[in-house]
Amino acid sequence: MNNNYLNEAEEKMTKALLNLEDRLSTIRTGRANPSMLDKVMVSYYGTPTKINQLATIFVPEARQISIKPFDRSILSAIEKAIYDANLGVTPNNNGESIFITIPPLTEERRKDLVKQSKEYIEEARVVIRNIRRDLIEDIKKDKLPEDEEDKVIEQLQDLVNKYNKDIEEMFKEKEKDLMEI
Secondary structure (H helix, E strand, O other): OHHHHHHHHHHHHHHHHHHHHHHHHOOOOOOOOHHHHOOOEEEEOOEEEEHHHOEEEEEEEOOEEEEEEOOHHHHHHHHHHHHHOOOOOOEEEOOOOEEEEOOOOOHHHHHHHHHHHHHHHHHHHHHHHHHHHHHHHHHHHOOOOHHHHHHHHHHHHHHHHHHHHHHHHHHHHHHHHHHOO
8 A cells, every 4th residue: 555655656756857857958058959949839830839840950060950941931930939939049041941059158147047947956846845745645644554654654755855866966967067168
């Protein structure tokens, strides 16, 4: 019975960690990364469509992203969507594809991005704490024997500590990437 609680907790915490990983990947570092375009939506015949569904995105150089649309008629729509996404980059259209040169980050911008990363990290920690709180409530409602209840809560706390450690490692790695010149 107590494994059900721990399995449920681990499943939810893993989802929280994956969500955090996705959110951190959208914060750009000084290097080109196609995932920074994941949230860019292009108006394609009136329908908002993800840019990666309309074009091939690749990184020819460390500080450049190339976007080659499957249909050249949407080049201007892609360009407009990148401008509207406010990514801090300027797309260059050559008639066949769009190139984005990633400018080096200023020290101030790096610190802002680290601060934004810290916000994402704290949100993930809150999610983990909420998962723990909800499961402890469920455990208490099920009126397990006291020693078994204590054991499950202790194992749950160990799981929380493990995931908090993983979150902290993710932050340190992202901070290192952001502050690297």
